[in-house]
Amino acid sequence: MTKGYLMLQTGEIFSGDWIGAKQDTTGELVFNTSMTGYQEMMTDPSYTGQILTFCYPMIGNYGINLHDLESSDIAVSAVIMSDVCEEPSHYQSVATMSEKLAQAGVSGLTNIDTRALVAIIRKHQTVRARIVSQQSSTTSMSSWKQESTIELVRTVTVPEYEVVGMGDIHIVLLDFGYKKSIVDELLAAQCKVTIVPFTTSVEEIALLTPDGILISNGPGDPIELAAYFSPVKQLSERYPTLGICLGHQLLALAYGGNTKKMPYGHRGGNHPVKELTTGKVTITSQNHGYEVVEESIDREAFELTFRNVNDNSVEGIKHRSLPIQSVQFHPEAHPGPSDAAYIFRDFLQQVKTRREQACQSVHS
Ligand SMILES: NC(=O)CC[C@H](N)C(=O)O
Numbered sequence: 137m138t139k140g141y142l143m144l145q146t147g148e149i150f151s152g153d154w155i156g157a158k159q160d161t162t163g164e165l166v167f168n169t170s171m172t173g174y175q176e177m178m179t180d181p182s183y184t185g186q187i188l189t190f191c192y193p194m195i196g197n198y199g200i201n202l203h204d205l206e207s208s209d210i211a212v213s214a215v216i217m218s219d220v221c222e223e224p225s226h227y228q229s230v231a232t233m234s235e236k237l238a239q240a241g242v243s244g245l246t247n248i249d250t251r252a253l254v255a256i257i258r259k260h261q262t263v264r265a266r267i268v269s270q271q272s273s274t275t276s277m278s279s280w281k282q283e284s285t286i287e288l289v290r291t292v293t294v295p296e297y298e299v300v301g302m303g304d305i306h307i308v309l310l311d312f313g314y315k316k317s318i319v320d321e322l323l324a325a326q327c328k329v330t331i332v333p334f335t336t337s338v339e340e341i342a343l344l345t346p347d348g349i350l351i352s353n354g355p356g357d358p359i360e361l362a363a364y365f366s367p368v369k370q371l372s373e374r375y376p377t378l379g380i381c382l383g384h385q386l387l388a389l390a391y392g393g394n395t396k397k398m399p400y401g402h403r404g405g406n407h408p409v410k411e412l413t414t415g416k417v418t419i420t421s422q423n424h425g426y427e428v429v430e431e432s433i434d435r436e437a438f439e440l441t442f443r444n445v446n447d448n449s450v451e452g453i454k455h456r457s458l459p460i461q462s463v464q465f466h467p468e469a470h471p472g473p474s475d476a477a478y479i480f481r482d483f484l485q486q487v488k489t490r491r492e493q494a495c496q497s498v499h500s
Contacts, residue, residue: 145264152245156237163187163213165265167254169404173471179206181292181313184355189216197221199229200236206315210240220246261399285356298331308346312354317468321480338370348376348487351383358385365390372460378483379462387462394432401425405472408445420465421472459486
């Protein structure tokens with residue numbers, strides 16, 4: 137096997153065996169603790185620009201199938217694992233991990249001590265890294281460069297409107313890098329979904345006469361999307377709105393709140409969040425490196441709905457008088473538990489209620 141090296145900005149170098157495309161790659165090094173779901177993770181557009189370390193020791197044992205893709209491409213810049221399984225066993229498998237990475241032009245390193253690597257990320261919190269074929273100490277600072285969030289989002293948003301489903305309720309999905317499972321949830325609830333590029337204006341969206349708006353997940357630092365705070369606010373003032381992950385962060389920012397980088401983020405399939413009105417704890421799927429700053433939330437306009445049980449961070453907010461809610465976790469799951477799927481039901485109930493009110497006011 138060809139040797140490959142993972143060079144960290146903090147100075148450590150790990151040597152491993154190179155799988156997939158043999159291409160030098162740079163990105164922020166992050167880790168996910170889920171035991172399964174490597175395919176969903178690799179294709180989640182929120183990972184764009186990041187090098188993903190799998191904490192679970194063996195990756196690839198059920199192969200790659202055609203059903204668990206969260207987007208059409210592999211989104212991560214590269215993957216790091218302890219042990220790759222090259223002989224998958226699953227009736228739906230169409231490729232091995234290495235074959236898929238090679239097809240997609242994405243690099244991977246295996247036989248890496250991922251436990252040591254995760255300890256370094258936890259210690260230094262934000263670590264950029266490079267996968268290279270030759271160790272070199274002359275790596276110039278410019279090669280560690282990070283793409284802007286706008287650049288990252290541009291690579292994953294739909295190029296033009298896409299309409300899916302023929303249901304009665306029309307949801308416009310403002311696409312910063314949506315996961316397919318979000319659309320699947322809406323389609324399962326008999327919606328028609330129009331997926332629009334994140335640059336679509338409020339006026340253009342109004343022409344589509346939506347019943348509700350969903351602001352998607354996506355890569356990067358939400359603060360860099362400041363140009364979109366005002367449209368997000370205007371849309372949420374007009375239509376029932378649900379924000380998921382990046383969408384949650386953008387809603388908080390649009391209403392004057394703030395976000396900050398977390399020590400090393402929440403990425404995994406078992407993050408407990410507490411619903412503050414009921415005290416009920418739900419186990420959620422998560423993938424984020426930023427959080428909404430609690431003190432920055434306008435508490436006259438918004439109430440806090442969810443908190444992370446491990447670190448108390450904000451996991452959800454809800455407007456006190458308008459039908460606007462957002463969650464930091466992923467109610468669509470994939471990977472991870474679907475215990476929070478009721479968030480979609482609540483949102484669609486608000487959408488229906490608003491539509492019935494509108495019909496009644498026309499007829500009275
Ligand atoms: N899944 C997401 O939407 C991630 C949001 C944002 N990029 C973060 O890391 O916090």
